Amino acid sequence: MKPKKISELLIGTNNKGKLREIKALLPKNIKIFSTSDFNLKSPRENGKTFKENSFIKAKFFSKKSDQICISDDSGLEIKVLNNQPGIYSARWGGKNNDFDLAIKKVFKKLDKKMPGWRNKIIKANFICALTIYWPSGKYKTSIGKIYGRISNIKAGTKGFGYDPIFIPHGSKKTFGQILPKKKYKIDHRYKAFQKIKKFL
Template identity: 40%
Template structure:
């Protein structure tokens, strides 16, 4: 049985990415936990040396849990393009460079795709809960869709403006936050986290 987070418990969000922090905070808001970010605690970002999303999520969650003495929730996620062999994948953030310029990263996707007809793409999110004693619980979510160009919308972050989910016509960058949260890779992984690791019912008036 998975270990659980109790109502009122303090949880560290093990990310320095503002977009991810904003989304995870919104997803957690109804669940009566106290949230603090790794950045607010002055915790450094660990090197992400694993070859997959789940491994990197565990690295980040364990570093935050051990550094803070509190349970920590991390996210490792990325954008994958079929015609590029799944790239950028775990290197999604690195394609944006030191400046975290995702206009550059999206341009790299366009340039490397060239005139290929296969535009299939997907987002994957790995969420990991870690405790200071080294225990972890990891969950994966995925959403499929297609690359579009030019980028559309400024409501998301990262590669959102060039991704259209299957069955939709808007990019993630054009969607309102609640609309994206209802279907995203992160929301799908998060639903598993809640079902397995959060005690009690959500507060209907967060």
């Protein structure tokens, strides 16, 4: 049986960068709501994985709004740092999600773990879990990853989060330097979306 197409959808995030990017991925015929339309604050993310946190957010926002909701949980994993910051990617920026602070923390940890790292290839990947949750309790989750390396300097003002220090495979530019339209067609969120878009 073919899944019923969605005509209205709440994007379950209070992160403006994520809201912008998820909105750009969605079909234009879907009526989009944001959490601000329902004056919703974010739930406590106490899952152990991206998948769990994505589910927590999608379920919370769906139940509060009585809307079908799509929520993302994503982050940066750096191999030599045992895949940190991982699910704590946003939390490394402190209470205000200050990613300048988070990026400084990444560089500080790399300096400590691997002096001279700026002359080496530091493998990393972005990971995204996307969950669509229906008020009935039905849900679907997908995972997307993009591999690359850490830039030895912060570069670019496009994008958000750790974008200025992540260089995807096959590129010399960070996500912070790549045009959003191009980034939206290759990144971890796009890859997760490709696996879930049949419901839209």
